[in-house]
Amino acid sequence: MAANNKTNKLAFLSMPAPASYVAGLGRGASGFTTRSDIGPAREGPSEEVIAEARARRGEEPDVDPEQFQDPDNEYGLFAGMTYEQDDEEADKIYEKVDQAMDSRRKARREAREHEELAKHRAERPKIQQQFADLKRGLAAVSDSEWESIPEVGNLTRKKRRREERSFVVPDSVLVGDRSKGEYESALDATQQEMGGFATPADSGTLTNFVEIGQARDKILSLKLDQISGTSSTSGTATSVDPKGYLTSLDSVVIKSDAEIGDIKRARMLFDSLVKSNAKHAPGWIAAACLEEHAGRMVTARKIIKAGCEHCPKSEDVWLEAARLHNNNDAKVILANAVQHIGQSVKIWLAAADLEHDAKAKKRVLRKALEHIPNSVRLWKETVNLEESxxxxxxxLARAVEVIPMSVELWLALARLETPERARAVLNKARKAVPTSHEIWIAAGRLLEQTATNSSAAEPKSDAKELEVVDRTIELAVRELRKHQVLLTRDQWLKEAEKCESQGSPRTCEAIVKATAAMEIEEEDRLDTWFSDAESAETRGMVGTARAILAYALKVFPDRKNLWRRAAELEKAHGTRESLDTLLGQAVKHCPQAEVLWLMAAKEKWLAGDVPAAREVLERAFNVNPESEEIWLAAVKLESENGNMDVARQLLQRARDVADTDRIWMKSAVFERQLGQLDSALETLQTALTKFPKLAKLYMIKGQIHQKLKNVPTARASYAAGLKACPKDTTLWILASRLEEADGKSIKARALLEKARLVNPANDELWAESVGVEERSGGAVQAKAMLARGLQECPASGLLWSLSIWSEPRPTRKTRSVDALKKSADNPVIICTVARLFWAERKIEKARQWFGRAAATAPDLGDTWGWWLKFERQHGVEEHREGVRAKCVAAEPHHSPVWQSMAKDDANRGKTVREILELVADALQ
Known part of the structure; x- marks a missing residue:
C-alpha cells in the first residue's frame, strides 16, 4: 500500500504543468532580475492568464476606478457614456466660443485687475517700497560713517548656562550662623558698672532718651517763641500763628515724583503756548493755575500779570489776576481792568464784591452804571443795596427810563409802589413792552391783592374786583395774540400754577378760565381736562386742579362723573363747607345722580347734622322715588341713630315703592339683626317667591336655621339654593361648612368636588377643599389638593399663600419668590411676604411690605388687620394710629375674616375702627 502511494507521488511530479500554471503565483511571486542585470530570467504571465487563474480560485478581479472615466467629462451628466468623434467636435466648438467671449472682456478685466493691484499696493506697499527712500539715502553715506556703525550684539536674550561651583563651608561660618538667633539676657561687666546705660561701643558715652526728648521740645518751643508776636530785634510782627503752626505743617501737600513730572511737562506746554500765541487768554490763565497748584504763588502772579499785559481786553484774565492777589492788590488790578474794558459787567461786579463797606459798594456800582447804563444786572445789584x-x-424809576424793555425792572418797581401807583406803573410797562405776559399776570395779581385787602364790609365791591381779574387776563390773552405772542396751553397752565404757588389763587383761576379751551378739539375737551386736573393734583397744585374742574363743570354741568371727581378733590383737599356747597350745586344740575345725593347726605351725617342728612334724603326721594340706594341709605341713617321703628317703616315703604331684590334682602337682614328671626324667615319666604334666583336669600335662610340648630332645614335651604343658583361659590362653601359642622366631612368633601365641577378654575373652592382636608387631619391629602388647585389656578394669590405656609420654614422664602412671579404682585401674596419678614424679625421690611399690600388693595380688610396686629407687637402708638386712620379712610369691605366680623349680628353698629380691632384679635 505504501509502495503504491510512493509510485503515485512520483508520477504526479513527472507530469507536465498546466497551461496557465505559474510557479509561486499563489504566494504573490512573479519574475525576478538577475544580479548582473541581464534582464528578467523569463517573462511573467500575461494579465489574461492572471485573471483566468484568479477566476478559477473564486477571486473577484480588481477594477481600476479610473478605467472607465472620461477625463474631460469626469463628473458630468454623461460621464458613463462613450466619448465619440461628435463629442470631441462639439467640445472644440464650445472651447472656441469660450475663447471668443473671454477675449471680449479681457481688456476690461485686465484693467480692473491692474487698478485693484495698484490700490492694494498703495494701502499695503511691499517692504522694498517702504524702505526705497532710505535705500536711496544710503548712497550718500561715506566710508567713515559706514565704519562708525556699531556691531550688532547678541540680542537673543537666551539664558546662558552658568557653571555651578561648590565650595566647602568653613566651620567658623557654621558657628557664626548658629549664634545669630541667640539672645543675651545678662549684662556684661561694663554695663553693670554704668548702671545699664552704657552703649555697646567702648566710647563710654551715656544715652539718655528722656533728656533728648526734653531738649527737642525746648528747641521747638524756642523757635515758636522767636517767630510769634513781635521780634525783639526788628520790632515787626510776624505772620506765623504759633498755635496753628503744627496743623499747618500737617496740611502741606507732599507731591509725588509722578505728579512733579506731570507739572513740569504741563509747564513746558503752557510756556510754549503763551510764547507762540501771546494773545490767547486761556493759555495765560491755565499757566497761572498750574503754578498755583504747584504752590508757586509768586510765579503764578507774574504769569497772570504778563497775561494782563498781553490780553488787556479779556475780562477772564483780569478776574483771574484779581483772584490770585490779596484784596488790596485785587482792587488795583480791577481798577486797571476798568480802564481797558470799562463795559464789562463782570469786572464791575467783582470790584464791588471786593468792597466790604456798603457805601463803597454803592459808589462802585453807581460808577459802573455811568459806564454801562443799560445793564439790568447792575441796576438790580444797586437797588438791592438800598435799605430805604x-x-x-x-x-428803579431811573432804571426803567434807561432800559424800558426790561420786564424785571418794571415788575420790581411795581412791587415797591402803592397799589394805585403800581397800577399806573404796570400800564406804562404794558405800553413799553406789549409782548410780555408777565406784566399782564402781575396786573391781575395786583387787582386780586387789592380785592383781598379791601374791607370785609363791602363784599360786592370785592366780587367786582375779582371779576376785573378775569377780564384783565382775558384782555391779556387777546392783546398778546394781536402782538403775535402765542403761548401754548401748557405754558399758560404753568403760569397758573406759578400764581397759585405765589399766593394768588384767583389769578390762577382767571388764567385757567381764559386758556383752558385753547388748542383742544371739541370731542377731546372732557378727557383733556380730566387728565390736566389729575396731573395738577399730583404735583400738589390743588387750586389749579380745582379751577380746571370748575371750568369743565361750566361747560358740562350735566356730567355726573365730573361732579363726583370735583367732590373727591374737595373732600381730599378742601373744607366741609366747600364740599357741601359743591354737592349742593351737583344735585341741582344732576338730580338723577343717586351717588351725588348719597355723598351729600353722608357728609351731613359725618358732620353730625342728622336732620340735614334726612332733609337731603327727602329731597332725593322726591326726585328718585324708586331708587333703592336712597331708600337703603335712609334706612341705614335711621338704624345707625337708633330709630328702629322708623327704619322698619322705611323698609316697608321701600318694598312697596321700589320692590327690588336688594331691598327685600336688606329687610330680612334688618329683622335678623334685631333678633326677630320669625319675621326674617317670613320676609325671606315672601322674597323667595318673588326672586327665586337670588342666592343671598338662601344663604340668610340657611344661616338662620343653622343658628336655630335646625340642621335638616338649613341643609334643605342650601340645597334649594344650589339648585337655583349653581354658579354661586359662597353658597357651595356655606353648604360644605354646614356638613362639616355636622360631622360629615365626607359629604362636605363631595359637595366641594361637585362645586368645582360646576365652577371650574375657582380658587376659593380649591382653598376651601384644602381647608376641609386640613381640618379632617389629612395633611398629605391637603398638600395634594393644593397642588391640584395650583395646576388649575396658577395665578391665584390665595392658593399661593396657602402653598407658602405649607412649606417648611427654610423653603418659604423661595416659594414666596415663585409666588410673586406667578401671581403678578397679588395683594394676598404681598401680605404673606410681609408676614414672612415679620416672622424673621425684619421689622422695617415687614412694615414696608404691609404698607405696599394695603396700597395695592385697600378694600381687603384682613391686610389691615395683619398690619395692626404687627404694629401692636413691634410698633409704637403712632404707628398703630396711622394704620387705623388709613383703614378708616379706605373703608374695606372684603376678605374672609373681615366679612365674618362685619356681618356678625353682635357687631351691628360698630365703626370701621372697632371692626379693625376685632379682626386683628381674630387673625392667627
Missing part, C-alpha cells in the same frame, strides 16, 4: 424803599424806588 424810597431810594430803591427812585433808582
Amino acid at each position: 424803599a424810597t431810594d430803591a424806588r427812585i433808582l
